[in-house]
Amino acid sequence: MHDDAGLVANGDFEATPSNGFPNEAIVEGPSEVPNWKSNGTVELVESGQKQGGMILIVPQGRHAVRLGNDAEISQEVTVEKGSIYSVTFCAARTCAQLESLNVSVPPASQTIDLQTLYNVQGWNPYAVSFNAEEETFRLVFKNPGMEDDPTCGPIIDNIAIKKLFTPPTPKGILLCKSYINHRFSYPIILMSALLC
Amino acid sequence: MFTNTSLGVLLPTNLDEETSSLPGWIVESNRAVRYIDSDHYSVPQGRRAVELLSGKEGIISQMVQTTPDKLYSLTFSLGHANDKCKEPLAVMAFAGDQAQNIHYTPNSNSTFQTANLNFTAKAERTRIAFYSIYYNTRSDDMSSLCGPVVDDVRVWFSNSNALPGLSLFRLGLALLALALLLV
Numbered sequence: 001m002h003d004d005a006g007l008v009a010n011g012d013f014e015a016t017p018s019n020g021f022p023n024e025a026i027v028e029g030p031s032e033v034p035n036w037k038s039n040g041t042v043e044l045v046e047s048g049q050k051q052g053g054m055i056l057i058v059p060q061g062r063h064a065v066r067l068g069n070d071a072e073i074s075q076e077v078t079v080e081k082g083s084i085y086s087v088t089f090c091a092a093r094t095c096a097q098l099e100s101l102n103v104s105v106p107p108a109s110q111t112i113d114l115q116t117l118y119n120v121q122g123w124n125p126y127a128v129s130f131n132a133e134e135e136t137f138r139l140v141f142k143n144p145g146m147e148d149d150p151t152c153g154p155i156i157d158n159i160a161i162k163k164l165f166t167p168p169t170p171k172g173i174l175l176c177k178s179y180i181n182h183r184f185s186y187p188i189i190l191m192s193a194l195l196c
Numbered sequence: 197m198f199t200n201t202s203l204g205v206l207l208p209t210n211l212d213e214e215t216s217s218l219p220g221w222i223v224e225s226n227r228a229v230r231y232i233d234s235d236h237y238s239v240p241q242g243r244r245a246v247e248l249l250s251g252k253e254g255i256i257s258q259m260v261q262t263t264p265d266k267l268y269s270l271t272f273s274l275g276h277a278n279d280k281c282k283e284p285l286a287v288m289a290f291a292g293d294q295a296q297n298i299h300y301t302p303n304s305n306s307t308f309q310t311a312n313l314n315f316t317a318k319a320e321r322t323r324i325a326f327y328s329i330y331y332n333t334r335s336d337d338m339s340s341l342c343g344p345v346v347d348d349v350r351v352w353f354s355n356s357n358a359l360p361g362l363s364l365f366r367l368g369l370a371l372l373a374l375a376l377l378l379v
Contacts, residue, residue, distance in 0.1 A: 042302075084214075084215055084216075085217075086217045088205060108215070109277070110208070110210070112207070112208045116227060116228075116250075116341075117205060117339075118228070118230070118249065118340065118341045119337075119340035119341070120208060120337045120339055120340050121203065122361075124203060124206050125203055125204070125205045125206065126205065126206045126208060126215060126228070127205045127206070127207055127217040127231065128208065128210070129215045129216055129217045130215060131214070131215045134261070164217070164221040165217060165219070166370075167218075167219055167220065
Protein backbone atom coordinates (compact mmCIF):
# COMPACT_ATOMS: atom_id res chain seq x y z
CA MET A 1 0.00 0.00 0.00
CA HIS A 2 0.95 3.61 -0.41
CA ASP A 3 2.15 5.96 2.26
CA ASP A 4 -0.51 8.44 1.30
CA ALA A 5 -3.21 6.34 -0.28
CA GLY A 6 -5.80 8.40 1.57
CA LEU A 7 -6.03 11.27 -0.90
CA VAL A 8 -7.14 9.12 -3.82
CA ALA A 9 -10.12 6.87 -3.15
CA ASN A 10 -9.92 3.36 -4.57
CA GLY A 11 -6.57 4.11 -6.21
CA ASP A 12 -5.76 0.40 -6.20
CA PHE A 13 -9.08 -0.54 -7.85
CA GLU A 14 -9.75 -3.21 -5.26
CA ALA A 15 -13.11 -1.77 -4.09
CA THR A 16 -15.97 -3.98 -5.29
CA PRO A 17 -18.40 -2.29 -7.70
CA SER A 18 -22.07 -2.29 -6.65
CA ASN A 19 -22.86 -4.98 -9.20
CA GLY A 20 -19.74 -7.02 -8.45
CA PHE A 21 -16.55 -7.38 -10.40
CA PRO A 22 -17.15 -8.11 -14.06
CA ASN A 23 -15.61 -11.31 -15.27
CA GLU A 24 -14.08 -10.61 -18.64
CA ALA A 25 -16.90 -8.23 -19.33
CA ILE A 26 -16.50 -4.67 -20.49
CA VAL A 27 -17.83 -2.01 -18.20
CA GLU A 28 -19.17 1.06 -19.90
CA GLY A 29 -20.68 4.24 -18.61
CA PRO A 30 -20.07 6.17 -15.42
CA SER A 31 -19.60 4.99 -11.82
CA GLU A 32 -18.83 1.39 -12.68
CA VAL A 33 -15.42 1.74 -11.12
CA PRO A 34 -16.09 2.79 -7.51
CA ASN A 35 -15.00 6.37 -6.74
CA TRP A 36 -13.92 7.01 -10.33
CA LYS A 37 -15.74 8.71 -13.15
CA SER A 38 -15.13 6.75 -16.32
CA ASN A 39 -15.57 7.58 -19.95
CA GLY A 40 -15.21 5.18 -22.88
CA THR A 41 -14.07 1.57 -22.74
CA VAL A 42 -12.87 1.24 -19.17
CA GLU A 43 -12.41 -2.29 -17.93
CA LEU A 44 -11.67 -3.70 -14.49
CA VAL A 45 -9.25 -6.53 -15.08
CA GLU A 46 -8.46 -9.34 -12.71
CA SER A 47 -5.16 -10.97 -11.97
CA GLY A 48 -4.70 -13.97 -14.24
CA GLN A 49 -7.26 -12.76 -16.78
CA LYS A 50 -6.37 -13.59 -20.36
CA GLN A 51 -6.95 -11.82 -23.61
CA GLY A 52 -6.18 -14.12 -26.50
CA GLY A 53 -2.90 -15.72 -25.55
CA MET A 54 -1.83 -12.81 -23.36
CA ILE A 55 -2.19 -12.80 -19.61
CA LEU A 56 -3.13 -9.31 -18.48
CA ILE A 57 -0.76 -7.85 -15.97
CA VAL A 58 -2.12 -6.65 -12.63
CA PRO A 59 0.68 -4.72 -10.92
CA GLN A 60 -0.73 -4.89 -7.41
CA GLY A 61 -3.46 -6.83 -5.60
CA ARG A 62 -6.20 -8.63 -7.54
CA HIS A 63 -7.54 -5.88 -9.74
CA ALA A 64 -6.47 -3.06 -12.00
CA VAL A 65 -8.13 -0.95 -14.64
CA ARG A 66 -7.59 -0.91 -18.38
CA LEU A 67 -8.26 2.06 -20.61
CA GLY A 68 -9.38 1.32 -24.16
CA ASN A 69 -9.27 3.71 -27.13
CA ASP A 70 -9.71 7.28 -26.00
CA ALA A 71 -11.04 6.08 -22.64
CA GLU A 72 -10.43 7.89 -19.39
CA ILE A 73 -11.01 7.74 -15.67
CA SER A 74 -10.98 10.74 -13.40
CA GLN A 75 -11.43 11.68 -9.79
CA GLU A 76 -11.77 14.93 -7.88
CA VAL A 77 -9.05 15.17 -5.23
CA THR A 78 -8.92 17.61 -2.31
CA VAL A 79 -5.52 19.28 -2.16
CA GLU A 80 -3.73 22.20 -0.57
CA LYS A 81 -3.78 25.20 -2.86
CA GLY A 82 -0.31 26.33 -3.94
CA SER A 83 1.39 23.03 -3.15
CA ILE A 84 2.98 20.65 -5.60
CA TYR A 85 1.71 17.09 -5.68
CA SER A 86 3.38 14.03 -7.02
CA VAL A 87 1.08 11.48 -8.63
CA THR A 88 2.42 7.93 -8.53
CA PHE A 89 0.89 4.97 -10.30
CA CYS A 90 1.79 1.68 -11.94
CA ALA A 91 1.28 1.18 -15.62
CA ALA A 92 1.65 -1.75 -17.99
CA ARG A 93 1.21 -1.87 -21.72
CA THR A 94 -0.91 -4.51 -23.37
CA CYS A 95 -1.51 -5.18 -27.04
CA ALA A 96 -1.29 -1.86 -28.81
CA GLN A 97 1.63 -0.93 -31.04
CA LEU A 98 2.31 2.49 -29.60
CA GLU A 99 0.90 2.76 -26.14
CA SER A 100 0.94 5.89 -24.10
CA LEU A 101 -0.90 7.31 -21.16
CA ASN A 102 -1.92 10.88 -20.64
CA VAL A 103 -2.02 11.98 -17.01
CA SER A 104 -3.53 15.37 -16.43
CA VAL A 105 -4.76 17.84 -13.92
CA PRO A 106 -6.37 20.17 -16.45
CA PRO A 107 -5.01 22.34 -17.91
CA ALA A 108 -1.64 20.72 -17.11
CA SER A 109 -1.07 17.39 -18.74
CA GLN A 110 1.73 14.97 -19.44
CA THR A 111 1.87 12.05 -21.82
CA ILE A 112 3.96 9.10 -20.77
CA ASP A 113 5.31 6.76 -23.36
CA LEU A 114 4.81 3.16 -22.27
CA GLN A 115 6.77 1.71 -25.16
CA THR A 116 10.01 1.13 -23.33
CA LEU A 117 10.12 -1.89 -21.08
CA TYR A 118 12.41 -0.98 -18.24
CA ASN A 119 12.25 -4.39 -16.58
CA VAL A 120 11.00 -7.93 -17.04
CA GLN A 121 7.99 -7.56 -14.73
CA GLY A 122 6.12 -5.88 -17.56
CA TRP A 123 4.92 -2.93 -15.50
CA ASN A 124 6.51 0.08 -13.94
CA PRO A 125 5.83 2.59 -11.20
CA TYR A 126 5.86 6.18 -12.49
CA ALA A 127 5.73 9.58 -10.84
CA VAL A 128 4.58 12.87 -12.35
CA SER A 129 3.84 16.16 -10.63
CA PHE A 130 1.19 18.83 -10.65
CA ASN A 131 0.69 22.18 -9.10
CA ALA A 132 -2.45 22.63 -7.01
CA GLU A 133 -3.94 25.86 -8.32
CA GLU A 134 -7.20 25.39 -6.45
CA GLU A 135 -8.47 23.57 -3.35
CA THR A 136 -9.34 20.56 -5.45
CA PHE A 137 -8.12 19.19 -8.72
CA ARG A 138 -9.41 16.66 -11.19
CA LEU A 139 -6.93 13.90 -11.74
CA VAL A 140 -7.45 12.36 -15.19
CA PHE A 141 -5.88 9.26 -16.72
CA LYS A 142 -6.55 8.92 -20.41
CA ASN A 143 -5.44 6.58 -23.15
CA PRO A 144 -4.97 8.88 -26.16
CA GLY A 145 -4.50 5.91 -28.51
CA MET A 146 -6.68 4.78 -31.39
CA GLU A 147 -6.12 1.10 -32.05
CA ASP A 148 -7.92 -1.38 -34.29
CA ASP A 149 -8.83 -3.37 -31.21
CA PRO A 150 -10.64 -0.85 -29.02
CA THR A 151 -9.83 -2.76 -25.84
CA CYS A 152 -6.08 -2.56 -26.39
CA GLY A 153 -4.65 0.00 -24.06
CA PRO A 154 -2.65 0.52 -20.90
CA ILE A 155 -3.43 -1.10 -17.56
CA ILE A 156 -3.09 1.18 -14.57
CA ASP A 157 -3.10 0.45 -10.86
CA ASN A 158 -2.04 1.82 -7.51
CA ILE A 159 -2.79 5.49 -8.08
CA ALA A 160 -1.82 7.75 -5.21
CA ILE A 161 -0.85 11.35 -4.68
CA LYS A 162 1.43 12.95 -2.19
CA LYS A 163 2.33 16.52 -1.42
CA LEU A 164 5.91 17.30 -2.32
CA PHE A 165 8.37 19.01 -0.09
CA THR A 166 10.42 21.42 -2.16
CA PRO A 167 13.82 22.10 -0.67
CA PRO A 168 14.80 25.77 -0.36
CA THR A 169 17.09 27.14 -3.01
CA PRO A 170 20.72 26.58 -2.02
CA LYS A 171 21.67 30.10 -3.09
CA GLY A 172 22.16 31.20 0.53
CA ILE A 173 24.72 28.50 1.22
CA LEU A 174 26.86 29.61 -1.69
CA LEU A 175 26.62 33.19 -0.50
CA CYS A 176 27.70 32.17 2.98
CA LYS A 177 30.66 30.32 1.62
CA SER A 178 31.70 33.27 -0.47
CA TYR A 179 31.38 35.56 2.53
CA ILE A 180 33.65 33.34 4.55
CA ASN A 181 36.09 33.02 1.70
CA HIS A 182 36.37 36.73 1.35
CA ARG A 183 37.03 37.14 5.06
CA PHE A 184 34.28 39.62 5.65
CA SER A 185 33.84 40.97 9.14
CA TYR A 186 32.11 38.89 11.81
CA PRO A 187 28.75 40.64 11.70
CA ILE A 188 28.34 39.82 8.02
CA ILE A 189 29.35 36.22 8.55
CA LEU A 190 26.88 35.90 11.40
CA MET A 191 24.21 37.57 9.35
CA SER A 192 24.83 35.28 6.42
CA ALA A 193 24.78 32.31 8.79
CA LEU A 194 21.38 33.45 9.98
CA LEU A 195 20.21 33.71 6.39
CA CYS A 196 21.30 30.13 5.73
CA MET B 197 7.48 6.10 -3.22
CA PHE B 198 6.00 2.63 -3.19
CA THR B 199 6.84 0.89 0.04
CA ASN B 200 6.43 -2.67 -1.12
CA THR B 201 7.89 -2.68 -4.59
CA SER B 202 11.52 -3.02 -5.40
CA LEU B 203 11.30 -1.46 -8.83
CA GLY B 204 11.99 2.12 -7.89
CA VAL B 205 9.85 4.80 -9.51
CA LEU B 206 10.35 5.97 -13.07
CA LEU B 207 10.47 9.70 -13.55
CA PRO B 208 9.44 10.40 -17.14
CA THR B 209 10.37 13.45 -19.19
CA ASN B 210 9.63 16.65 -17.33
CA LEU B 211 10.89 19.98 -18.56
CA ASP B 212 9.14 22.11 -15.98
CA GLU B 213 11.50 22.85 -13.13
CA GLU B 214 8.72 24.40 -11.05
CA THR B 215 6.61 21.26 -11.04
CA SER B 216 8.89 18.30 -10.78
CA SER B 217 8.64 14.98 -8.98
CA LEU B 218 12.31 15.45 -8.26
CA PRO B 219 12.27 19.02 -6.91
CA GLY B 220 14.99 21.18 -8.40
CA TRP B 221 15.73 18.80 -11.26
CA ILE B 222 14.31 18.22 -14.69
CA VAL B 223 14.36 15.02 -16.71
CA GLU B 224 15.20 16.46 -20.09
CA SER B 225 15.47 13.24 -22.07
CA ASN B 226 12.76 11.27 -23.84
CA ARG B 227 13.33 8.29 -21.58
CA ALA B 228 12.88 8.13 -17.86
CA VAL B 229 15.32 7.90 -14.97
CA ARG B 230 14.68 5.76 -11.89
CA TYR B 231 14.19 7.20 -8.43
CA ILE B 232 15.41 4.57 -5.97
CA ASP B 233 15.22 4.11 -2.21
CA SER B 234 17.57 2.65 0.37
CA ASP B 235 15.04 -0.03 1.38
CA HIS B 236 15.53 -1.81 -1.92
CA TYR B 237 18.75 -0.46 -3.41
CA SER B 238 22.13 0.76 -2.29
CA VAL B 239 22.13 4.53 -2.22
CA PRO B 240 25.24 6.58 -1.43
CA GLN B 241 23.67 8.98 1.03
CA GLY B 242 20.37 9.38 2.85
CA ARG B 243 17.30 7.44 1.76
CA ARG B 244 17.06 8.09 -1.97
CA ALA B 245 19.06 8.56 -5.12
CA VAL B 246 18.68 8.55 -8.90
CA GLU B 247 19.66 5.63 -11.11
CA LEU B 248 20.44 6.72 -14.65
CA LEU B 249 19.09 4.39 -17.33
CA SER B 250 19.54 3.89 -21.05
CA GLY B 251 22.61 5.94 -21.81
CA LYS B 252 22.19 9.37 -23.34
CA GLU B 253 18.46 8.82 -23.42
CA GLY B 254 18.13 9.46 -19.69
CA ILE B 255 19.36 12.89 -18.62
CA ILE B 256 18.77 14.84 -15.42
CA SER B 257 19.80 18.45 -15.17
CA GLN B 258 19.53 21.51 -13.00
CA MET B 259 20.28 25.19 -13.48
CA VAL B 260 22.46 26.47 -10.66
CA GLN B 261 22.86 30.12 -9.75
CA THR B 262 26.45 31.17 -10.22
CA THR B 263 28.58 34.28 -10.48
CA PRO B 264 30.29 34.72 -13.86
CA ASP B 265 34.05 34.12 -13.93
CA LYS B 266 34.09 32.46 -10.51
CA LEU B 267 35.50 29.01 -9.95
CA TYR B 268 33.17 26.27 -8.79
CA SER B 269 33.42 22.62 -8.08
CA LEU B 270 30.68 20.13 -8.85
CA THR B 271 30.91 17.14 -6.51
CA PHE B 272 28.68 14.10 -6.44
CA SER B 273 28.53 10.48 -5.41
CA LEU B 274 28.66 7.86 -8.15
CA GLY B 275 27.57 4.42 -7.12
CA HIS B 276 26.20 1.00 -7.83
CA ALA B 277 22.58 0.36 -6.85
CA ASN B 278 23.41 -3.22 -5.85
CA ASP B 279 20.72 -4.40 -8.25
CA LYS B 280 22.86 -6.88 -10.19
CA CYS B 281 23.54 -4.21 -12.78
CA LYS B 282 26.25 -5.39 -15.12
CA GLU B 283 29.34 -3.20 -15.12
CA PRO B 284 31.01 -1.08 -16.43
CA LEU B 285 29.10 1.84 -14.99
CA ALA B 286 29.99 5.39 -15.89
CA VAL B 287 28.42 8.81 -16.10
CA MET B 288 29.01 11.87 -18.20
CA ALA B 289 28.87 14.89 -15.91
CA PHE B 290 28.35 18.40 -17.29
CA ALA B 291 28.92 21.69 -15.52
CA GLY B 292 28.83 24.80 -17.67
CA ASP B 293 31.22 24.22 -20.55
CA GLN B 294 32.99 21.35 -18.81
CA ALA B 295 32.16 17.72 -19.41
CA GLN B 296 33.85 14.68 -18.01
CA ASN B 297 33.18 10.99 -18.05
CA ILE B 298 33.71 9.25 -14.78
CA HIS B 299 33.89 5.49 -14.39
CA TYR B 300 32.68 3.77 -11.29
CA THR B 301 35.46 1.67 -9.77
CA PRO B 302 34.09 -1.28 -7.81
CA ASN B 303 35.30 -1.32 -4.25
CA SER B 304 34.55 -4.04 -1.75
CA ASN B 305 34.16 -1.56 1.10
CA SER B 306 31.72 0.81 -0.49
CA THR B 307 28.99 0.95 -3.10
CA PHE B 308 29.96 4.43 -4.21
CA GLN B 309 32.78 6.86 -4.77
CA THR B 310 32.86 10.63 -4.87
CA ALA B 311 33.73 12.53 -7.99
CA ASN B 312 34.28 16.13 -8.80
CA LEU B 313 34.43 18.43 -11.77
CA ASN B 314 35.81 21.96 -11.63
CA PHE B 315 34.40 24.70 -13.77
CA THR B 316 34.39 28.43 -14.22
CA ALA B 317 30.94 29.93 -14.38
CA LYS B 318 30.27 31.79 -17.62
CA ALA B 319 26.89 33.21 -16.67
CA GLU B 320 24.55 33.76 -13.77
CA ARG B 321 23.01 30.40 -14.36
CA THR B 322 25.02 27.28 -15.05
CA ARG B 323 23.59 23.98 -16.21
CA ILE B 324 24.73 20.82 -14.50
CA ALA B 325 23.63 17.52 -16.00
CA PHE B 326 24.25 13.79 -15.86
CA TYR B 327 23.68 10.83 -18.11
CA SER B 328 24.92 7.26 -18.17
CA ILE B 329 27.61 6.51 -20.73
CA TYR B 330 26.60 2.88 -21.22
CA TYR B 331 23.39 0.99 -21.78
CA ASN B 332 23.44 -1.33 -18.79
CA THR B 333 21.17 -4.26 -18.07
CA ARG B 334 20.84 -6.53 -15.10
CA SER B 335 23.04 -9.60 -15.17
CA ASP B 336 20.24 -11.90 -13.97
CA ASP B 337 17.62 -11.24 -16.63
CA MET B 338 19.83 -9.55 -19.23
CA SER B 339 17.06 -7.14 -20.15
CA SER B 340 15.96 -4.93 -17.25
CA LEU B 341 17.48 -1.51 -17.65
CA CYS B 342 19.75 -0.27 -14.91
CA GLY B 343 22.74 2.03 -14.57
CA PRO B 344 24.95 4.17 -12.40
CA VAL B 345 23.55 5.88 -9.32
CA VAL B 346 24.03 9.59 -8.77
CA ASP B 347 23.50 11.17 -5.37
CA ASP B 348 24.59 14.02 -3.13
CA VAL B 349 25.20 16.48 -5.97
CA ARG B 350 26.71 19.74 -4.79
CA VAL B 351 28.12 22.83 -6.42
CA TRP B 352 30.72 24.49 -4.25
CA PHE B 353 32.13 27.93 -4.48
CA SER B 354 35.82 27.28 -4.85
CA ASN B 355 38.78 29.61 -5.19
CA SER B 356 41.42 26.93 -5.18
CA ASN B 357 40.42 24.36 -7.71
CA ALA B 358 44.03 23.37 -8.26
CA LEU B 359 44.43 22.30 -4.66
CA PRO B 360 44.92 18.53 -4.50
CA GLY B 361 43.38 18.05 -1.06
CA LEU B 362 40.21 19.83 -2.02
CA SER B 363 37.99 17.75 0.19
CA LEU B 364 40.27 18.33 3.17
CA PHE B 365 40.24 22.01 2.38
CA ARG B 366 36.49 21.92 2.26
CA LEU B 367 36.34 20.11 5.57
CA GLY B 368 38.59 22.77 7.02
CA LEU B 369 36.34 25.44 5.62
CA ALA B 370 33.31 23.79 7.18
CA LEU B 371 35.11 23.58 10.54
CA LEU B 372 36.11 27.22 10.23
CA ALA B 373 32.52 28.17 9.53
CA LEU B 374 31.40 26.12 12.50
CA ALA B 375 34.02 27.73 14.72
CA LEU B 376 32.92 31.18 13.59
CA LEU B 377 29.32 30.29 14.26
CA LEU B 378 30.20 29.26 17.78
CA VAL B 379 32.07 32.53 18.52
